[in-house]
Amino acid sequence: GQNIDQPTEMTATEGAIVQINCTYQTSGFNGLFWYQQHAGEAPTFLSYNVLDGLEEKGRFSSFLSRSKGYSYLLLKELQMKDSASYLCAVRSNDYKLSFGAGTTVTVRA
Amino acid sequence: DTGVSQDPRHKITKRGQNVTFRCDPISEHNRLYWYRQTLGQGPEFLTYFQNEAQLEKSRLLSDRFSAERPKGSFSTLEIQRTEQGDSAMYLCASSWATGPNTEAFFGQGTRLTVV
Numbered sequence: 001g002q003n004i005d006q007p008t009e010m011t012a013t014e015g016a017i018v019q020i021n022c023t024y025q026t027s028g029f030n031g032l033f034w035y036q037q038h039a040g041e042a043p044t045f046l047s048y049n050v051l052d053g054l055e056e057k058g059r060f061s062s063f064l065s066r067s068k069g070y071s072y073l074l075l076k077e078l079q080m081k082d083s084a085s086y087l088c089a090v091r092s093n094d095y096k097l098s099f100g101a102g103t104t105v106t107v108r109a
Numbered sequence: 110d111t112g113v114s115q116d117p118r119h120k121i122t123k124r125g126q127n128v129t130f131r132c133d134p135i136s137e138h139n140r141l142y143w144y145r146q147t148l149g150q151g152p153e154f155l156t157y158f159q160n161e162a163q164l165e166k167s168r169l170l171s172d173r174f175s176a177e178r179p180k181g182s183f184s185t186l187e188i189q190r191t192e193q194g195d196s197a198m199y200l201c202a203s204s205w206a207t208g209p210n211t212e213a214f215f216g217q218g219t220r221l222t223v224v
Binding site: 031042094098099101102 | 140144149151153165200202214215
């Protein structure tokens, strides 16, 4: 099975950078995803890593180290609309997709 | 294609009643997932399908829960003899199984309240 850990809450100032860490243990790894979820809404896809390294998408970047079972999501130039829950999800070799509990990011003016 | 759609969006039911939810995935997506989410938690895996085949059902899921995807397109999730602990958001997601874009897309969910 999967064991996925991420911090519960983080707070940052508008314009700043925040890094959300995710550690995982899985019986077979086939990709790591980050999703954003605003309160009362469905999760929306942000990024995907299957190989080690950094994937950059505008203000958002995601990093993966498979040997360490570690990923992070980097949010740059924070905006108020970035206040949301960020979910780390791991896909196993049988394509089952499992989620962490989510990290609530609060952006303050 | 309008994305993943779920029906109903909200359901209030009395304890002991049966409820059924429907999910229409993005057309031609062959994988379909069901999750349950409670406040402050991430989506909890319930079950998933590859076409019409149910690949896994969570061990946390009691026998009161059943899901089907009879023709490999839409799916239904039924909860029998509902309990107050079943109150949650039920999310459906779909994805391609192979290819460069295999991320899962979520529907807006069905919010179940058992009174």
